Amino acid sequence: MRRFLLIICSFALPLMVAGIAVEVALRHLPNDYAYKSRWLADHAESVEVLVLGSSHGLSSIRPDLMTLRTFNAAHVSQTLAFDRHILEQVIQCDDSLRWVVLPMSYFSLVEEMKDNIEWWREKNYCIYYGYPSHPLNPLYHSEVIGAPKIKDDIINLVRYWTEGTTLRDTDSLGYRHRNPATSDYDWASDGHARAMLHTRQVGTSTIQRNRSHVEHIADLCRQHGVQLLLVTTPAHRAYTSCLDNSQLNEVTQFCLSLAETNSHIRYLNLLNDPRFNNADFHDADHLDDEGAAKLTAIIDSLTVAL
């Protein structure tokens, strides 16, 4: 038995040493999760408008164009559970917070990270935001084991050491810049593909859980005297024409009913807003910088007016 354990340990030791070294290096590699989490910890008390949400929030609202001090805490594929967790952390130490902007997309109520193809992103919330999930499972607490591809991690590290390229994709206020779509962009097929990707047949429990996250966010905002703005961001007609009506109605009706019954909640449905045209889109469901500037102006006028 002793011989067996000795052989296994001597085999595993180099692997563990290498693993720990890569883990430490990866955690020192600048990325958006680490940056935003640190920024919020350092500056939370000064934020007046907090933007949450998925890529629909990340590349739609430009804090630099807002009148009130704004920070964009959205991340790609961020679901409502993580929006709630981030808000819970920020609202405790931010007395100046006046608005929370929460994008409510077509897929918001049917999407959970555990069912998402990008489920591995959950580890970023566990590592950098202290999200209390799967406390003992290294898949959710280690960059090396939880990464989707170790090869990509190694490449990222080498690029960081040799070229200084980081994993930061957003500006200092958390917004991700996007170029306009190219002139030959195939709106129809992209719109259809994205709509299909976002259309889900899920059980009522998923919808119920997501509803309760929004309701909890609404309660938190009410308790702290913060206004909650629910926004369905603009999308290209090629995308909106392929959406499932019942899934879409589920979101819009839920937001409308929340806004009707709560004085501190507003709902802005800009999904088919005619003010946005081809030049405003990066792809079928994401705005480019110009489109984001337009949307930011709309939100800014609302937040300043109230």
Next chain:
Amino acid sequence: MGFTSFAFVIFLPATFLIYWLLIDRVAGRSKTATPQNLFLLAASYLFYGWWDWRFLVLIAFTSLCSYGSGLLIERSDSHRAARCWMLANVIVNLLILGIFKYYDFFVSELAALLGIDASRALLHLVLPVGISFYTFQALSYSIDVYRRRIAATHDVVAFAAFLSFFPQLVAGPIERATTLLPQFCQRRPFSCEQALDGMRQMLWGFFKKMVVADTCAIYADQLFATTASPTAIGTLAGALLFTLQIYADFSGYSDIAIGCAKLFGIRLMRNFDNPYFSRSIAEFWRRWHISLTSWFRDYVYIPLGGSRPTVSDTATHQEARRRLLIVRNTLIIFLISGLWHGANWTYLAWGAYHAILFMPLILTGRNRHYRATVADGRWLPSFREAAQMLGTFLLVAVGWVIFRAEDLTQAWSMLAALADWHTLSPSLLPFDMQKLIETTLLCLLMLSVEWWTRQRSHALEVLNPRRLRPLRLAGYYMLLLLLLQYGGREQAFIYFQF
């Protein structure tokens, strides 16, 4: 818990260390296997109850029924009474299996046939994981006691541990009491070589499951989900990818199970013997899911009369009866085999398809050809052998399309699409070609290693520990890196659903 779950990463080392460092010492003092068996039983029930604790009631009931029937068979005064006890156990176990696995299917099909609404009669029961596997193992015990191939055990703990032994509980190999039960009746000493061999076999199993099968699954699932207008290239790619996926998945599971059992001093039977290097369908069935195939042969095919007519017939009648028996029994065995996989017409059609392929071989007596490993003593197969292997592989792949399809309509439309040569362009595939090439390379790596080691009991078996040690170590590290690269969240094994 599944083998690729995080819970198992904690469970296995903890069980292993407690078993050898603590329980083995107690067993050494008592000089019996009972402490080891008791601990393995508790660990196995924890492992199985992880899915749903209610399943434990079922397996405990099956264990007690089969154990009791063994004792009753042994104590029976007459052959007739022994037969009754054996049949009682078979009926009880098959009834449980039938209710959980087939009741809803047959009721709804019958109702559809009669045009009545059967929704109220359906039970909607959750299929307990591995029920088909442990039920067959329990059946084999009482039948073997009845046939006097093994004495009934009086050790209820050893029997329960034998039936619920966690490495092979949920997806086999379906062990025979004659080979596995005696191992539970005596104290098992620790063997470093056996444990190391088990670790190597598990590593190869994890590679096949987490790297090859799960990567193939991404694309195979996508292709089988495209039901609207299947293309020739889509069906071809889907068939090949699923053919490799199901092999890597199930044989990967078997490697992990066999390797894991070795860690506890238990030897399980081989379940796969390079089936895709077979030169005929008969050879394929000798090498694919060996524990199930041999189970059907011993407990269904031979009792049905096998391929031998009764001696009282005249010579001319004998040949005619022999052929009739062969056709009938082959068809029965393959249809049952299909049905064993689940309550769906696709499984029955898959069984019938293989029966049709198998029948000419058994009727002409060519089913016993190719018993030795292909290209024995040579590096490469001859042209004839390569052509035979390719032909068999393609025939098997067609069968997997029927097996994997949601229903017979989809199976037919996919197979019909193969005839449409205009849709054979790779550009019609709904995913990135680079990813497909990457997956193909992984499959080739698996098949190459298995070809190279086809005469060993598993791909990473070491014949001479001192030979090429640094190269072997580098290979193990490479496999671990591939696991890190491609592994991720737990993906269920295909055969768990059966």
